[in-house]
Amino acid sequence: MSSAQSLIDSGRADIVAGRPASVAHLFLERVAATPAGEAYRFPVPVDEHAADGAPGAEQWRSLTWAQTATRVYAVAAGLLSLGISPEDRVALMSSTRLEWVIADLGNMCAGAATTAVYPSTNADETAYILSDSGSRAIFVENEKQLAKVVGELGQLPELRTAVLFDGTGPVAGAPGLNVLTLAELEQLGAEYLEQHPDAVRRAVDALDKEQLATLIYTSGTTGRPKGVRLVHDCWAYQGRAQEESGLLRADDVQFMWLPLSHVFGKSLICGQIATGHVMALDGRVDRIIHNLPVIRPTMMASAPRIFEKVYNGIAGKARAEGGAKYKIFMWAAKTARDYARVTQANRIATGHDSAPLGLRVRHAVADKLVYAKIRTAFGGRMRGSVSGSAALAPEIGYFFAGVGVPVLEGYGLTESSAGICVNPAEDLRVGTIGTVLPGSEIRIAEDGEILLRGPGVMRGYHNLPEKTAEVLEPDGWFHTEDIGEIGQDGFLRITDRKKDMFKTSGGKYVAPSEVEGKFKAVCPFVSNILVIGNGRNYCTALIGLDESVIMPWAAEHGLAGKSYAEVVGDPKVHQLVDGFVQRLNGDLQRWQTIKKFTLLPRDLDIEHGELTPSLKIKRPVVERTYADAVTEMYAGANEA
Template sequence: MTDTHTLIDNRPPSVATLFLERVVATPDTEAYRYPVPSSTGTGPDDWRVLTWSQAAERVLAVAAGLIALGVHPEERVALAANTRVEWILADLGVLCSGAATTTVYPSTNTDETAFILADSGSRVLIAENAAQLAKAREKRAELPELAHVVVIDGADARPAEDDPEDWVLSLAELEKRGTAYLEQHPECVEERVAALRADQLATLIYTSGTTGRPKGVRLAHDCWAYMARAIQATGMVTADDVQYLWLPLAHVFGKVLTAGQVSVGHVIAVDGRVDKIIENLPVVRPTYMAAVPRIFEKVYNGVVAKAREGGGAKYKIFQWAAGVAREYAKVSQDNFRHTGNASVPFALAAKHKVADALVYAKLREAFGGRLRAAISGSAALAPEIGYFFAGAGIHILEGYGLTESSAASFVNPGEAYRTGTVGKPLPGTEVRIAEDGEILLRGPGIMQGYHGLPEKTAEVLEEDGWFHTGDIGDLSPDGYLRITDRKKDLIKTSGGKYIAPAEVEGQFKAICPFVSNVLVHGANRNFCTALIALDEPTILKWAEEHGLGGRSYTEVVATDQARALIDGYVERVNEGLQRWQQIRKFRLLPRDLDIEHGEITPSLKVKRPVVERAFKDLIDEMYAGAREA
């Protein structure tokens, strides 16, 4: 096996270089799988394959097409599309042309899309469809630098009467132009790649800020080359793996996975349709996948709901099996930590074997039956949910990073993973904890700064390279990091007690199978309260079983029965909390939080200030008449 330091220290300047090396090394090996509608238009999708050489043919055509359009090194090419194979090919094409990718979530509204295109100075927009094209067209007068829009879905690439000539073309047309340009200038792409410098801008990712305009995070080519090699160096993923990729590629978490794949050479099955995840898993049968905690929470809640539907006896068996899973995971992880052996006592192993046959095996089959590891990131996973999956044989390795650190700064190491921590730093990344508990990072993955915002950059990035994450955490003696909360989210009650809301929220999610989102409040108050949104399918199923069938979600959560149900779980979670942490009052939200109202980001993180503004009346109601200390 290659020495870790040699692999990382001798990295090439860019992922574009790694891509061309990968194509030469394994041209006929499968690189990507992607779905297309079945030829009959009904039934399951057909899955197609691209080898590395087939992918390279398209990537080089995109790169040459951009060069033919006059795109120069480090100029920005924006990409607004859902997760699909064309996103990856286009991004690699941009990198191979020497340009830099500006990522745009397809759910971003017209005004913010225009802001990102203008602030980044993007010359070309690669848009998924007519809807994304329409956003640019509506704001064209404000985007003088935007010379072309390339539409992935060719049928939607229809110029309007007042469009400038050649302003709209399809991705197929761009590739056709690129192929023709390559015939005249066969070395043009290789020359651009060879000229790339490690410090050259590769990607602008705009953070979805909770207040004000988003900031463009400048990530150099070296950030991705380092990440690619560091992921490979961990040995967590091998060339034999099949990764299922559905995460938004406009988000740094999704994007870093594509960099790692180029270095390692494994297969990616790519489909960003979240509603297809359950259907796709048994088809793709991944060995490795990444997700955000909300997905694992939804799977867990779904399993609990299904067990409850099966009747009292079946539900009791599930509850017993869930308890065994958690005990098994805690004991085996603890033993591995102290002895290097994950063995458990005979009696626990025997119970686990029975529970596996009754419950766990079916759960693993739902994930495709071959899942070796799942990476969880972007937010904290409730430890009790993590222990449940671990005991059931679905190993969730939590990781940690930010857009500003190219996503993957920490990850749990394979067999030695510890639920409730985000693992150890990637090789080449340094960490230290400041006096106030803030996590500081330094290494090749750290951003160059915020685009055009030197003052904002100086607030978080020290001259010697240390980056202030804004997260609070602690390190174990052997280097495992535990995140306790966002620095700005820590609550200080009027009684002077500090509370980490994420900790309380995580405990509530672990015991309440009906919850979708929960936000704990209490800053400068003398007790804590919570806003709770329920999972609509789960609570409506419960409503049917309890004489409330036919009512809408809003109607159900307004009933005394629903309030009494959730009140029982609030009482349970309070039993395990310190007095000042306990939830004294709560309100059920009339709807779930969503991207459309700006309350959660496309990576499913809750924007606390937005939620607090939207439901201020409910918060005020809970504190009305309360005596403040």
Template sequence: MSTAQSLLESRPVSVAHLFLSRVRATPDLEAYRYPAPSDDGSSGTEQWHSLTWAQTGERVKVIAAGLLALGVRPEERVAISSSTRVEWILADMGVMCAGAAATAVYPSTNADETAYILADSGSRAIFVENAAQLAKVIAHADRLPGLDHAILFDPQADAIPVDGLEVLSLAELEKLGTAHLEEHPDAIEAAVGAIEREQLATLIYTSGTTGRPKGVRLVHDCWSYQGVAQEVSGLLRPDDVQFLWLPLSHVFGKALISGQIRTGHVMAVDGRVDRIITNLPAVRPTVMASAPRIFEKVYNGIASRARAEGGAKYKIFLWAAQVARDYARAQQNTVAATARRQVPLWLSVQHALADRLVYRKIRAAFGGNLRGSVSGSAALAPDIGYFFAGAGVPVLEGYGLTETSAACTVNPADDLRVGTVGKPLPGTEVRIADDGEILLRGPGIMRGYHNLPEKTDEVLESDGWFHTGDIGEVDGDGFVRITDRKKDLFKTSGGKYVAPTEIEGRFKAICPFVSNVLVIGNGRNYCTALIALDETAIMPWAASHDLGGRGYAEVVSSPQVHELIDGFVQRVNGELQRWQTIKKFSVLPRDLDVEHGELTPSLKVKRPVVEREYAEAIEAMYEGSREA
């Protein structure tokens, strides 16, 4: 038996067990960093504060004991509605160590859907970040007769009285916990000791591109498996410094906590997206997880700045970007090839020069220590992946779903294959069905949808195989490639199948101005596209092309911008089969966003919503066409 197999088979019952073991093993080592007002009280200034594992353990125990004092019992649900911050982690671990189960709620979820999630999950209590999150709960309190307690991370001066709902601050809950532990000093060890592998640990509701979200039942063993699998795969190491900004309400962020507790490395926590660029040089992470959109925005930002500087600097950037891609492709071929060919000397020389001129600045912007950044949630355009790999910031694309407790495959840092989502984590099996659908089996697979047995039966077979709904393939080396979502594949009226995400990925790779793009064509006789532009990229271009002083909506509707985007569309069309080409496109008057319901909180496009919103624009692109 291999070491990896041995570690997996002997994994702890739960992350709660893992957490208590971690606190005992390395009490004085740093566990978390988090931003807070400076100690000198200077107005408007922040600095990073730290918690050791011992300090973290003390906070978690009193939170867990506070929940026990409130009457929360094993597997009863306690919700968390907050942005990513260290208190989210403390609350989640407190829920686990009390033997209860956490219900994750996105802070961007509206009041109606928040009430639906709390009612469907049967949550007894909820941690809320601030008064705004509490207000969403109060707005539909009449639909939540089982919700007894709300705990505020950021206390408000005047608690709002609500019949049947007790509002506490986190500090007040911890005082309750301290008193409970004085009477029952072994309460938390007893609660953790009673946890079983198949006991419910978390309900995460799918962000859902259509309809009401479904509650995914993830048991304690799912998270214990994730922690050990991330360690044995080499994804996380004990000496890492990880920067976490991903939503902890999302399964990706939540899984990373399991890996961090297993390895014991430092995690810097700040979910404010507008602070990412500022935080990176301060944190200097060795590893970071992200969504593809962040890498696309970084790349577009670099390209836009180079274009604005013009002349030689822009030409140098374009040259260096191509060298990075060529170098990364050559490296990948070297690793993959049986003969293990070497990167050509001439390319190595060019790469070394480009490194001094361009790449080292890019690495510095990421803090200078990044050995890898894990990307998930959606597909990363291969050209962008090759660019960052060649620049020394490898993006390790992985794959997973809420139903698989996040990661089930990931690219190894020492054998990166751009365009794939890597190899299965140890303990996870992958099988391709006859129709090309990817099936998964392993300890991380959900135990079903909450209160939805029929929906569970649709995707989960009796022998444990889970139907992902994704189409893909596995190569001879075991690397998995996703080719499309099964439900997103469409057939033109001419009978040709089109994979829209493949075309969309190609367009994002060559157009530095795009933010989101949707290829349309189901049942039509040709393909079209809805294109939303990145304001931070297009506005500087507009200012230098006689469009200065105009607003975003006016700029994107201008003939100049239409001509600009048309050039990129024609470039993509040159790489496609005839039936895949984009015959017409419409530039949207604004970008897609979560607030308008067009993106999920994890930034996936809700295709049906966008197609309904822009139905007139779509129909206009097909006016006068003859349907075959």
């Protein structure tokens, strides 16, 4: 197979091959190596009666690796005292916070397997996941989350114990369910360790690399989600591969706000344990902007939508401040993109980040006027922000690269325990998803589908051997359903989802994500866009606008006091968006152009089931929800 069709990083494969059997082993190694080193930071409320405190105020505290180990061992021993056995499933349903990490590591050190459940999951699907996994215990964030479980106990005969992060328990209406607080579980564990001081060490020593470590249920767009079986070796591999690739370093401070029930966040915990760097945890999305200058991270992971919102927010603020400031921002944004493109091209050609003198001068001026403020908003020392789960529009990528906050696009799936490719910070290639992690392989099938193989690939879908056989070959190759190509430089590009590509009635193929990405690059008001056109005469789009950006514009254009739904229904806003659609169409092939569009009365969201927790659009759900709007856009299509 030619180098253009396959890709493997074997240079560091031997190092990765020497990994221990599990992340539990990695954790014990880390604690022994740097017991006094800072491990985790987390926010806590300040006592409102404190001299320097105020109601609602917070401060950040830390745990060392040794302090973390004390709590992890207590949780693990507490589970052992409750009769949890190797590979018993213990579910975890909580937002991102320190206790999530403590509970997950406690599970693994006890030999149990974590069933990850998003806190946004409804009661019915929560019950399905707990039943299908056979979970015997569950960690829940609070009594509101516990209520989902209590209401479905009749379907969960194996569930015996619930552990609350917040709240006091026990609760009414939960016969047969032993409800503890996390503190009570840790106390049980401490007492158990007094009698059996080597219990956790023995449990870790007994772990086998092929033993089940985690069940993560994919967010299915149709039908029930599938449980992805990830063994201990998957996570140990992720830890070592992220370390050896240089993605994470020992001197990093990583800000983790992503949901840890998602494979992306979970995998970065493994890399953090391998390198021993500091991780600051706070899953409250509305606190991201506030937290960044406080934490001052060097590394952060995110979904593309966050960077799009940041860009749109900066542009919207500049527009609101007046014509001169907006013109300066637009000039600076173009300069950033030009600078990033030129330096990237020269680096590829010569190995040096060079640019013509005139461009360097423009970039230096723009840096003082605009870029330095943006870097400060990110904390001032961000060396890279990893982006995954969906494609980042290249124009957005070039902008942040030029500003000095490089977005390192990567690639992976739940079925590959997240990362399989990532852009190196020292050789970022905007528009690609980077090079393969050490010890893994990628190849392109004859139809363009990306195939993966490596230690991080799942061992199958839980209780679904037929579904497993559909995607996992006997020799270990996993079918991703993504279409891509490998450049001569070894960088992988995704061109579309195999199942998302469609053909118009005229026989032309359209890659909707390509069109959607281009629109996000030209329209600063868009939040989400879904391009439609399978079997149709032409393409249309459903568009959700970013409320934080469109509402200030609306107030300045005679629409003050109106609701979001009223604003997007106003002809002025339709005309505004139409201008960006026409600009988009100018850069597309005729059969790709958007002939009609509908502005949605509200943006897409997780609560209505239109987005996955990682902010991917569930296309079938959205098309069903707005079927009437789609039908209207194609009314009279035969005459079009």
